[in-house]
Amino acid sequence: MSIVKEAAVTQDTPASAEVKRGTEIRLDHVTKDYGLAVPAVDDISLTIEPGEFMTFLGPSGSGKTTTLNLIAGFETLTAGTIALNGTEVGSLPPHKRNLGMLFQNYALFPHLTVAQNVAYPLRERKLPKPEIVRKVAEVLELVQLTGRDDNFPSQLSGGQQQRVALARAIVFDPKVLLLDEPLGALDRNLRASLQAEIRRIHREVGSTFVFVTHDQEEAMNLSDRIALFNAGHLEQVGTPEALYRDPETLFAARFLGDSNVFELDERPHSATTSWHGLTWAVAPHTVAVPRPSLSHYAVVVRPEDVNVTRSASEAPRGTNAVPARVRDVEFMGSYRTLMLEFGTSGVVGRARIDASESQVALGDEVVASWSPERQRIVAA
Amino acid sequence: MTSLDTRALLTASAPPRRGRRRRDRGVDPTPWWLSMTGALVAMYLILPTLFVIPMSFSSSSTFQFPPKNFSLDLYVNFFTKPVWLTSLGNSVLVAILAAILATVVGTAAAVGLDRLTGRVAGLMRTLLMVSIVTPGIVIAVAVYASFLQWHLTGSLLGYVLAHAALGVPFVLVSVTSALGGFDPALLRASASLGASPLRSFVRVTMPLISRGIVTGAIFAFVTSFDEVVIALFLRAPTFQTLPVQMYNSVTVEIDPTISAASSLIVVAVTIIFLVPQLVGTRKKNR
Amino acid sequence: MTMISRPRRLPSASWLLLVPALALLAAILLVPLGQSLLRSLGTPQFTLQHYASLFTDGVTLKILGRTALTAAIVTMVALVLGYPYAYLMTRVGPRTRGILLTIVLIPFWTSVMARNFAWIIILQRGGPVDTFFSFFGIKDAVFYGNVTGVTIAMSQVLLPFMVLPLYSSLGAIDRKLLLAARGLGSPPIVAFWKIYWPLSRGGVVAGLILVFTLSLGFYVTPALLGSPQESLIAQLLATRTTQLLDFAGAGALGMLVLVVTLALVAWANRVGGSVTALGAVATAGTKERA
Numbered sequence: 001m002s003i004v005k006e007a008a009v010t011q012d013t014p015a016s017a018e019v020k021r022g023t024e025i026r027l028d029h030v031t032k033d034y035g036l037a038v039p040a041v042d043d044i045s046l047t048i049e050p051g052e053f054m055t056f057l058g059p060s061g062s063g064k065t066t067t068l069n070l071i072a073g074f075e076t077l078t079a080g081t082i083a084l085n086g087t088e089v090g091s092l093p094p095h096k097r098n099l100g101m102l103f104q105n106y107a108l109f110p111h112l113t114v115a116q117n118v119a120y121p122l123r124e125r126k127l128p129k130p131e132i133v134r135k136v137a138e139v140l141e142l143v144q145l146t147g148r149d150d151n152f153p154s155q156l157s158g159g160q161q162q163r164v165a166l167a168r169a170i171v172f173d174p175k176v177l178l179l180d181e182p183l184g185a186l187d188r189n190l191r192a193s194l195q196a197e198i199r200r201i202h203r204e205v206g207s208t209f210v211f212v213t214h215d216q217e218e219a220m221n222l223s224d225r226i227a228l229f230n231a232g233h234l235e236q237v238g239t240p241e242a243l244y245r246d247p248e249t250l251f252a253a254r255f256l257g258d259s260n261v262f263e264l265d266e267r268p269h270s271a272t273t274s275w276h277g278l279t280w281a282v283a284p285h286t287v288a289v290p291r292p293s294l295s296h297y298a299v300v301v302r303p304e305d306v307n308v309t310r311s312a313s314e315a316p317r318g319t320n321a322v323p324a325r326v327r328d329v330e331f332m333g334s335y336r337t338l339m340l341e342f343g344t345s346g347v348v349g350r351a352r353i354d355a356s357e358s359q360v361a362l363g364d365e366v367v368a369s370w371s372p373e374r375q376r377i378v379a380a
Numbered sequence: 381m382t383s384l385d386t387r388a389l390l391t392a393s394a395p396p397r398r399g400r401r402r403r404d405r406g407v408d409p410t411p412w413w414l415s416m417t418g419a420l421v422a423m424y425l426i427l428p429t430l431f432v433i434p435m436s437f438s439s440s441s442t443f444q445f446p447p448k449n450f451s452l453d454l455y456v457n458f459f460t461k462p463v464w465l466t467s468l469g470n471s472v473l474v475a476i477l478a479a480i481l482a483t484v485v486g487t488a489a490a491v492g493l494d495r496l497t498g499r500v501a502g503l504m505r506t507l508l509m510v511s512i513v514t515p516g517i518v519i520a521v522a523v524y525a526s527f528l529q530w531h532l533t534g535s536l537l538g539y540v541l542a543h544a545a546l547g548v549p550f551v552l553v554s555v556t557s558a559l560g561g562f563d564p565a566l567l568r569a570s571a572s573l574g575a576s577p578l579r580s581f582v583r584v585t586m587p588l589i590s591r592g593i594v595t596g597a598i599f600a601f602v603t604s605f606d607e608v609v610i611a612l613f614l615r616a617p618t619f620q621t622l623p624v625q626m627y628n629s630v631t632v633e634i635d636p637t638i639s640a641a642s643s644l645i646v647v648a649v650t651i652i653f654l655v656p657q658l659v660g661t662r663k664k665n666r
Numbered sequence: 667m668t669m670i671s672r673p674r675r676l677p678s679a680s681w682l683l684l685v686p687a688l689a690l691l692a693a694i695l696l697v698p699l700g701q702s703l704l705r706s707l708g709t710p711q712f713t714l715q716h717y718a719s720l721f722t723d724g725v726t727l728k729i730l731g732r733t734a735l736t737a738a739i740v741t742m743v744a745l746v747l748g749y750p751y752a753y754l755m756t757r758v759g760p761r762t763r764g765i766l767l768t769i770v771l772i773p774f775w776t777s778v779m780a781r782n783f784a785w786i787i788i789l790q791r792g793g794p795v796d797t798f799f800s801f802f803g804i805k806d807a808v809f810y811g812n813v814t815g816v817t818i819a820m821s822q823v824l825l826p827f828m829v830l831p832l833y834s835s836l837g838a839i840d841r842k843l844l845l846a847a848r849g850l851g852s853p854p855i856v857a858f859w860k861i862y863w864p865l866s867r868g869g870v871v872a873g874l875i876l877v878f879t880l881s882l883g884f885y886v887t888p889a890l891l892g893s894p895q896e897s898l899i900a901q902l903l904a905t906r907t908t909q910l911l912d913f914a915g916a917g918a919l920g921m922l923v924l925v926v927t928l929a930l931v932a933w934a935n936r937v938g939g940s941v942t943a944l945g946a947v948a949t950a951g952t953k954e955r956a
Binding site: 124 | 539563565566568569570571572573575576577579580583584587588
């Protein structure tokens with residue numbers, strides 16, 4: 001989905017600093033085992049396109065940070081290969097991989113000024129002094145921190161420090177930037193503004209960005225594609241929209257956004273399925289591909305796709321319906337969220353309705369319905 | 381630390397030993413008798429040593445106190461009499477070399493241990509600290525016997541090696557403490573920016589732990605400079621250190637020049653240790 | 667998320683960094699001590715006579731007893747002086763506390779010879795102490811040349827080993843417990859005895875063991891301030907070596923002292939926690955404890 005970026009190159013690009021394009025990162029059966037019961041990263045294969053903004057999303061311990069560290073070279077591969085633009089880098093030490101990196105706690109050198117921090121990688125590459133000065137000024141302007149050259153990191157705010165770290169990580173024109181939950185330590189507003197910064201810089205610079213986070217909103221906001229991690233393996237990879245609209249597993253449906261979940265006894269074979277005596281229509285393309293390790297199935301529906309009516313007759317035609325009782329009503333400003341108990345099953349879910357709808361009240365018996373096109377059958 | 385924000389409550393509720401006294405004032409102030417006891421103990425700790433200073437301005441050839449006249453004879457003696465001057469020179473030389481050796485070796489060990497975990501690493505650390513808890517006399521006697529065999533008694537090399545071994549634990553503690561406050565992510569950042577492990581150590585680790593290294597070096601220097609017991613055993617007519625000469629001037633022949641020597645040392649060490657504290661860089665006590 | 671906090675590095679490189687320090691310490695400490703041990707067991711052939719004679723020569727045990735007694739007295743003095751001092755440190759503000767800490771460490775870092783010489787001046791016949799007491803009609807208050815003077819001088823330099831573990835332990839006691847006791851009707855002395863003291867016991871025991879252990883090994887102070895008739899174990903060790911040239915016997919005695927010391931320090935470690943024992947020692951820095 002890299003419409004805005006420069007064209008990806010598939011042949012070996014010389015690793016020269018001036019070429020502002022992204023590198024393709026290919027992970028092939030990558031595994032990292034610490035000798036514990038389960039490997040931290042289990043047989044992951046993924047191709048990150050040149051110039052793409054890829055997010056590794058997942059809960060703590062899912063292997064996303066470990067995978068990032070494997071790409072960076074801070075961890076060694078137990079099995080599999082990692083290739084940058086076709087060249088295997090598994091045995092290359094981190095300082096030779098020419099990748100930029102951002103850390104959650106910024107990792108700015110406290111004994112160096114802002115300008116010295118940013119110049120650090122250029123000095124390592126032995127660039128001539130005038131060019132260092134020029135590039136530092138250029139990149140500080142890019143992150144909007146001109147004039148802060150002589151400050152020390154301790155004199156800057158969190159947001160400013162992260163921008164210095166960003167400047168330092170891109171000043172040497174790496175073709176890959178790895179970001180390890182860089183916004184985790186910032187408050188909400190700062191996060192939002194820095195997210196915008198990061199997106200902007202990605203567009204300007206064009207390198208491949210690999211972003212790690214556990215925040216699904218952040219992931220959906222920033223990424224071209226998301227790789228969803230679960231317990232060391234890749235649950236699903238796709239655009240934010242694809243993951244949101246068409247989750248393939250229950251984990252994916254639950255991790256991104258909210259879901260109503262109805263567990264089924266078996267994978268639907270035909271055009272209908274049944275749940276607690278109710279028969280529901282199933283649109284064939286909404287059934288997820290079977291997974292070898294997952295034997296159960298469930299129907300998932302997003303709260304915003306659920307209609308709530310007083311009776312079954314008022315429900316729109318062609319929808320799947322289930323009687324429900326309103327357990328709670330939450331006023332969210334522009335909409336209301338209804339907590340519903342479906343049938344007598346004890347299963348609880350949510351529906352989203354307009355704020356203006358004042359008819360539904362606590363304790364009411366209602367009918368929840370949704371279009372079969374909007375439901376998904378996922379593996380669990 | 382105990383929080384002492386007992387505004388409305390009565391104070392001084394638990395005297396360790398002596399009487400008690402109530403104050404109705406707001407925050408919990410220290411009882412007077414406690415402060416006084418503390419002050420008396422503090423005086424016991426500091427004042428006695430200070431007696432060497434007025435003593436050093438005496439002109440007599442005995443240790444009589446208070447000194448009769450005021451003169452700088454003893455200081456002149458200290459800086460002119462060969463026996464004092466050479467022992468001072470030897471002490472300085474040994475201390476510098478021993479400090480350098482202890483600092484290099486100790487810093488390397490601290491950096492190495494910082495990366496290692498596990499029981500063997502813990503064992504190594506304990507081993508390196510052993511000389512601190514071993515009684516000096518036991519070490520001195522053993523070292524003396526072995527050095528006799530190895531022909532190291534009375535030699536500069538022997539002194540330097542022995543004193544360096546005593547100084548290593550201080551350097552180790554000091555540098556380890558500095559490393560404790562060091563953010564490991566900095567080394568990762570440095571690597572990601574293209575610096576090899578060696579360059580990262582030089583450009584990032586060293587500057588940030590330099591204060592710990594210097595502190596350790598100072599401790600090692602002072603340890604060597606003041607060391608008496610091993611020095612007494614290793615001495616030879618051709619080579620002895622200042623503390624040995626001072627020892628002689630009390631036991632072998634009464635030589636009040638020791639007061640001048642003592643005063644100078646007391647003042648010098650006080651400056652070495654107090655100045656950094658006053659300047660505001662508080663040494664971390666762990 | 668998995669946190670690998672150490673950058674990837676060859677473990678062997680880290681071990682290599684330890685080699686110089688270990689080599690130095692092995693050469694200066696382990697080898698000589700080992701040779702001493704071997705000598706004590708193997709002169710002229712394998713024998714335990716040197717160890718046995720420690721207990722039978724009549725002198726060693728007497729001196730050991732005297733040393734232990736002196737150490738015990740020093741330890742008590744350190745406790746009596748150190749407890750209020752450490753308690754004071756928990757009551758004052760941070761700056762004063764820092765000053766108090768510095769003060770208690772000063773004798774430590776002051777040259778051994780300078781310190782002992784100062785005590786000679788003070789305690790000698792006709793010196794300030796003697797003069798002071800004769801003012802009150804007490805003659806011959808000469809503490810130089812006897813065990814009393816040695817004790818006074820040793821307590822001064824060993825105080826930090828009592829104060830530091832104590833402070834560490836006292837600092838952790840919440841004084842509100844005492845206020846609560848008072849509120850429930852206990853008089854202050856009882857509150858102290860029943861609540862504060864028991865909670866401080868860990869630090870007290872660690873301090874006691876540490877001071878006692880370190881006292882055992884003192885050499886310079888007893889040699890300068892004591893008398894040859896009242897010599898302590900370190901002096902015996904020295905004369906055995908340099909005058910009697912009895913390396914084997916000295917080795918045996920040295921091993922005995924060493925084993926006792928290490929055992930006591932290990933005990934202090936367990937009681938007070940390694941932070942207290944070794945931390946106090948190392949931070950303060952034991953220079954020449956004599």
